[in-house]
Amino acid sequence: MFRPLELFIGLRYTRAKRRNQFISFISAVSVVCIAISVTALITVMSVMNGFDDELRSRILGAISHATVSGLPGESVQDWRSAVKVAEANPHVKGAAPYVETEAFLQARRPSGALVRGVEPGEEPKVSDIGRHMVEGKLSDLTPDSWNIVLGKELALQLGVGVGDRVTMAVPEFRATPMGSVPRLRAFHVSGIFEMGMQEFDSGLALVNMGDAEKLNGLDGPTGIRLKLDDLFNARPVARELAGALGQVYRVETWMDSHANFFSAISMEKKVMFIILSLIILVAVINLISMLMMLVTDKQADIAILRTLGSTPRSIMGMFMVQGVLVGLVGTAFGVGLGSLLSWRLPGIVRWIEHVTGVTFLSPDVYYISELPSKLQAGDVGWVALVTFLFSLLATVYPAWRASRTQPAQALRYE
Known part of the structure; x- marks a missing residue:
């Protein structure tokens, strides 16, 4: 050869x-x-x-691939129509409204937390928190039940477990004869989740969206969370949704919030x-x-x-x-x-x-x-x-x- x-x-x-x-x-x-x-x-x-x-x-099990929101501190205008427009996009697999606010929680010990109001039936479309419940379940967050689900580390910081009570104070003031005071409400701990991330286990609490709206004096959700078919395609999809929804809405992606x-x-x-x-x-x-x-x-x-x-x-x-x-x-x-x-x-x-x-x-x-x-x-x-x-x-x-x-x-x- x-x-x-x-x-x-x-x-x-x-x-x-x-x-x-x-x-x-x-x-x-x-x-x-x-x-x-x-x-x-x-x-x-x-x-x-x-x-x-x-x-x-x-991280993406607790946050959404993309969010649609209105002006800061205000509810989303005509949010049901916005959900329909988002779900019409072929890249959107799920959409769910939410209310998000910073709050102060008090039990045996005090702690600050990010409180998210969710619809228990819609939340599994956009997050995996329901699959990480240690005690209780998300379906216990029914309207007017004033139940709350805490991250495992947050529950330890507060010194509470399932069945205990937590007092929540939100930065929404109301006038009284004693002057302006923050809104206070007692919640019943109905569940505990563990995502395995310090950011969420020690600083996130979930309540029913209707309860969050009443506590914050809102008439609707502050945003809509979206789950996409391809998380790396978030920015092009966000641009498409921004054009379809108009300038009244703001569309952000997980790449923007966790880019660094x-x-x-x-x-x-x-x-x-x-x-x-x-x-x-x-x-x-x-x-x-x-x-x-x-x-x-x-x-x-x-x-x-x-x-x-x-x-x-x-x-x-x-x-x-x-x-x-x-x-x-x-x-x-x-x-x-x-x-x-x-x-x-x-x-x-x-x-x-x-x-x-x-x-x-x-x-x-x-x-x-x-x-x-x-x-x-x-x-x-x-x-x-x-x-x-x-x-x-x-x-x-x-x-x-x-x-x-x-x-x-x-x-x-x-």
Whole structure:
């Protein structure tokens, strides 16, 4: 079978001989180092993807993908028509009205909280809080029941449980003979939820929307929460809804309210990719050392090939073949091991915790108690490409040195 001369000789140089077994050993070490580096990079990227996805799902389980609101502190005009317009958009999977206000809660101990008035029958369309109830259920938030559902941490701060009473004060003042005083109302704790996020578990309380409207002196909801078919398509959908609803309404997305948080996660992922890429660069240095030793060892062979008519470019190709082959083999092993490790990492961590009795992410300290991992083909592709480019660049200088060999000088002492 016909093969180019450069490929034929380059592949022969990869086979171990008695006189160059050490070079073959260095070549094997280079393969192992590249494989370990690629494995580490893919695994770390997968873990960061897992944390990003877990945080995103937990945050978006309590907030909406997009919201439609009116003027600050006022109810939405003709909100039922706005809901119909929103639901008519093919990208909107659910819409639910809400009333949101800051309030002061008093029980055994005081605490501030964000109080959200919801319709229990409509809330599952836009949030996952109903699936995270520790005690009670959202359906207990009936009109005029004056029931309240608290986050788990908020209930601990207040020192209350299901069946206790909480006094709520809202920044809506009413005139009395004693002057202006805030509106006060006693609520009955009917449920407790746990989202696994400090922001919501310690600072969010849910009541019936009608009760929230009465307490705040409103004649309707302060906004409409929307759930979309694709959360990353939130901004284009928001622009469509803003045009359909008119200037009376304001449309915001989760990207606007949590942009800094997710931008920080994205930046950390990019920085980690760059830092761990340097590990691959260090591993590739072994490849340079191996090729330089091979060039020195093959001086006589290079000289003979030059006298037989091989060009400097052909000599470069022969040594680049071996370097690229080492890089490809190391990358292939690294991609395989990294993908397998990322896929099975949560189970491996649970097994290690079971055997050693050590909990890596304690639920008492961390809100994500399991090590998540999400393997993405794009990350694997980028890692493989960067590793291949590093391996290719590592072969250039040794191959160039080989091509500069002078036949007469190399054969003088042979």
